[in-house]
Amino acid sequence: MAALAALLSPTAPSGASATQPLSPTSIFAPVSTPADSIFELSLFVLAVTAAIFVTVFGLLLYAVVRFRRKTNDDGTEPPQVYGSYEVELAWTIIPVLIVVALFLATARMIASTQHPAKPRNALDVVVIGHQYWWEYRYPAFDVVTANELHVPVSDAADPAPTFLTLLSADTDHSFWVPRLAGKTDLIPNHPNSMWIDPHETGLYLGQCAQYCGTQHAKMLLRVYVDSREDFDRWIEAQRRPAQADGAVARGRDVFETTACVNCHAVAGTAAGGRFGPDLTHFMSRDTIAAGAAANTPENLRLWIRNPDTLKPGSLMPAMNLSDADVNAVADYLESLR
Amino acid sequence: MYGLIAAEAAIFTIFVVAYLFYVGKSLVGPLPNEVLHAPVFLTICLLSSSLTIHRAVAALRRARMRTFELWWAFTIALGAVFLGGTAREWHHLIYDQGLTVRTNLFGTSYYSLVGLHAFHVTVGLLGLLTVLLLGLGGRVGQEHTERLDVLSLYWHFVDAVWIVVFTVVYVIGR
């Protein structure tokens, strides 16, 4: 099992991790606390269970081979043994000791993960799960965005972890980016919290891990761990209201006079819907439809024309716009940088 | 029967837990302390019916049929009074206070818990009534003591549950 762990994670937790892991979502390639402390604990648990496995498996195998009936068996019954309390006691006490050891290791980890002290530099983000997309709010900066979470990288000398408050607007969801942290559920009427302290920049993937309805599968998570400067620049850009661009006035007009505005908000305009993702800086995102497709002009038009083609069961309705209107709206959205 | 009672007890436990969990969690009124009044008289009725059914079965064991029937009928009367009282209370809550299952969490959990208990009282009453009719027809004799013991066990259980329900709904819940 430990060998398996090594196989699945070429990037050791402490070593330089320039090599890409086998999978962008492997739990054995952590780049953040608490994922890396979970990884360490899991190595301990794997070692213990592997030892038990080898011992018992070996004994079973030996019994199966050694005590099978031989071809020259004379049919007499073997000695009838009814039991032995001494032996029973031995194989009761040893497992008890193992359980105690495992429990203590686990309890320490639970205590250190669930109530950490919050450093001065910590960033607060409110995560709201919606049927098939993620809403992110940065209360300190008055920024609202969707589906792509940006957080700063944290430095061991001056830690800047991100604390997530997890809420749900409808059904249960679960926030799981394996390389950053374990999962925590988003449950309506039941605010939860978790934290991450990433020590490497990069894009980390994950997805909703609690069945939430038809399109549970395409409720993908993208967390961008930026350098401090990149993150500050990104926040600055997000704080600005939408750009007004005269060239796409027709698209904006269509957008604001159809049902789009019932669900979507574009800061600084009449669009103030809260049911769907905020589109103020739509073009700052790499993907659309909660990570289901790349943010390309073709995908965007496909999506506006009929969301079901990209994500059947998504709650965005097909708007039945004419081709010209689809293009105009897409042009407008593409101006929202 | 003990098996059935264990199962029933588990079901009631879950409803009681739900009730306690939702105490004070209602978003809109009416709230329990505004509308609930402890039905002390009804409680006395129901609890004393445990005593009467015990006397009835004891009489049957000694083959005193008249005494048995008398106590048995008395038990039914007490149960019926209790059920009627519950009905009156519900009528008051629904028509005067406007509290229904839909109103709030209190309504949902109150009607479910008390209703579940009332349902058990009803089932018990039907059983008791059947025995009474058979008894009046002369079909119940000393040899049925064991079966009626089982029925009376059920009745005791229903009474015991009421003590819990009463405590939860009218004492703790307010």
Added chain:
Amino acid sequence: MTTASIPWMQSDVARRPLVERLHDWVTTVDHKRLGILYVVYALVLLVVAGIEAAIMRIQLMAPHNDFVSPQVFNRMFTMHGTTMIFFVAMPLVFGFANYLVPLMIGARDMAFPRLNAFSFWLTAFGGVLLHFSFLGGSGLYGAGTAPDVGWFAYAPLTAKTFSPGHSTDYWTLALLVSGFGSIGTAINILTTILCLRCPGMTLGRMPLFAWLSLTMAGLVILAVSPLSAAQMMLLVDRYLGGHFFDTQAGGSAVIWMHFFWVFGHPEVYVLVIPAFAVVSEIIPVFSRKPIFGYPVMVAATVCIGFISMSVWAHHMFTVGMSPAANGFFVLSTMAIAVPTGIKIFNWLATMWGGTIQFRTPMLFCTGFLFQFLIGGLTGVMLACAPFDWQLGGSYFLVAHFHYVIVGAILFALFGGFYYWFPKVSGRMCSETLGKLHFWLFLIGFHLTFDCMHVPGILGMPRRIYTYEPGRGWDAWNLWVTIGVVFQGLGTLVFVGNLVWSYFEGDRAGSDPWDAWTLEWSTESPPPVYNFAALPVVRSRRPLWDLKHPEDPDWKYEQ
């Protein structure tokens, strides 16, 4: 002790017209016939739920596959899970217990034969109701829909807002109805074992199968009742407009999880304890030794029963419980590994020093031992809460519980099929086909469920109808699907073997395995009344005493 056969009764039954014979089956209150009905019913639904699983696996064979729509996929996993647990596994263990418990304790029938029949038909009706949802889920207006809320149907997905139509109503009603059936059967088993044992059969001399069935019945009573209560609340919500699980009116989603898992985890033991029971009968007979440490086995089982009532929230490590609660459930969950380990060691010690005959029943039990060991160890990993934050809700978890349910429970029950088939039908199963079934199923099982652990470790959550390429999941998922083919073939061989052996198998005689418990003392198949004269026993292995009068068991037992 053995009874004389009464041939005219059997031949008379055989000559009557088909309709009358079917009528006999429908109206039967005989525990043996009801046992067979349970098992046959479960086998039919095993195939149905297996097909549902196969549909899911074809869909997941490759990333971005579109064999079925997300809606259909979601219905498939809901129906697969619900059917397998409530309408395959439960009826199977009830069927075995129904058939065997009275025979093993020397009784002529269950304590309440009519309740027994009623319970079976409730369970059967529940399964029919659930599958009728394919037709009636949204009324008769449009195409029907089966429930798509997952087998544990987390609130508020089951609220009217998120689940309009009737599909969820079918789910909850089916479980409520079959739940009452289960409670009835459990009460019946409990009463039978406590009240109807034959002379000399003290509790300490019962076969382990009876002890484990007793524990199972107790657990059913304490576990299924909370589920029924929760279903009633859900019905109040859906039909009367209540707010128990309506999060928009202040209701709680978490309390449904608690209610469900208060049922859900003991349920695992409801299923696995009968598997233990089967193994505890088969291993001694084919090792030619008595079970090692009988009193300890009984104690460990009862201990598992009690602890299993206090571990439920290990299914909820990710819902944000307090550290203290998490710690408690870590400890109780790991604690249950101790009595379970004791059982494994006792089976091992029973084999140790014996002369093991690897007939088909023993092969399956050996498979059980190895696979249960692995399923238990992955369970310990998941019990470790922080590890569960990563692994819970992933394909690793799916692999873990299938290791327990298929690798352990189903393997043990397959062993039970081969072991008791001669008793039930009077014919031996084909050893060749039996071994073919074993190896096909073993290969298929390991391909499917060994490979399934890996995508979980690589971050693949359960219940997704498709997944993104480039995450390292593709090849593993393909292997998982290939394994399904072998399991399907194995199941076909199994069913073929049962049918063929029923008509063409060798005559079994009353005691083909040279076994020691009372069911082998009556003829095969047993007559309606089981035993012409009630047997009298002096030890745990009455037939050993009979076969070895010079060295009887009652001289030695602990």
